[in-house]
Amino acid sequence: MAKKTKNLKEIARKLIVKTSPKSFVSEQFRGARTNINFSMPDGELKTLLVTSSLPGEGKSTTSANLAYLFAQEGKRVILIDGDMRKPTVHYTFHLTNTIGLSNVLTKKVSVMDALNETDLENLQIITSGPIPPNPAELLTASSMDDMITTLKETYDLIIFDAPPVLSVTDSQILANKSDGTVLVISAGDTDKVSALKAKELLLASKAKIIGTVLNNFKLEKDHHYYQYYGTGE
């Protein structure tokens, strides 16, 4: 029983744009990448936040797949697990999570020492690091701005995975530091009120919502899929 659960988890964490690049879902993610590229003039989108209103809507799935696709098209990309409460990026990329964002923000390690390689030369990962008692406080520390400034020297695009907007303030803090925010909406789960409330909170933190990803969990004969809408409306 336990083994079955583990297997299901592993399957669920597969990076679909890598394992099934020709699938319908991967095609939708490439569409999202194109739309994000068109959403802002060249060079202005250096930091991208992927978030959603509620837990489990597909933030981590979306941010990981987008990071992989942006790297595949030649951008130098760093994916940062900004969810220091329920981190999952290290599972997706099969990394250990002993050193990561929380260590950098508390100045225990340098950002360069927190980088992890992937199978793509121009995609690196910073995992969450050990779960700290005060994630929101860490995200507002000056070390966060220092880290972003340093990374901008090396990378074309910094992508943040994050906790849900309606649960904690972390996403609002990250949105304020990001050039663009993508809001993931789960077709089956996200109610309109939650989506609008999340949008309101993000805009209150001066987020620039560049689009939404509609993630549809409905498993109709395995036809779960993603769609992308180009506006934040």
Ligand SMILES: Nc1ncnc2c1ncn2[C@@H]1O[C@H](COP(=O)(O)OP(=O)(O)OP(=O)(O)O)[C@@H](O)[C@H]1O
């Ligand atoms: N379109 C989809 N079809 C099937 N499974 C999906 C889809 N999108 C995400 N999942 C799975 O649903 C689970 C939740 O997704 P994910 O971790 O991306 O959500 P999240 O918004 O990051 O959640 P959390 O709020 O807990 O961080 C994962 O196991 C993921 O693999």
Ligand SMILES: [Mg+2]
């Ligand atoms: Mg997540």
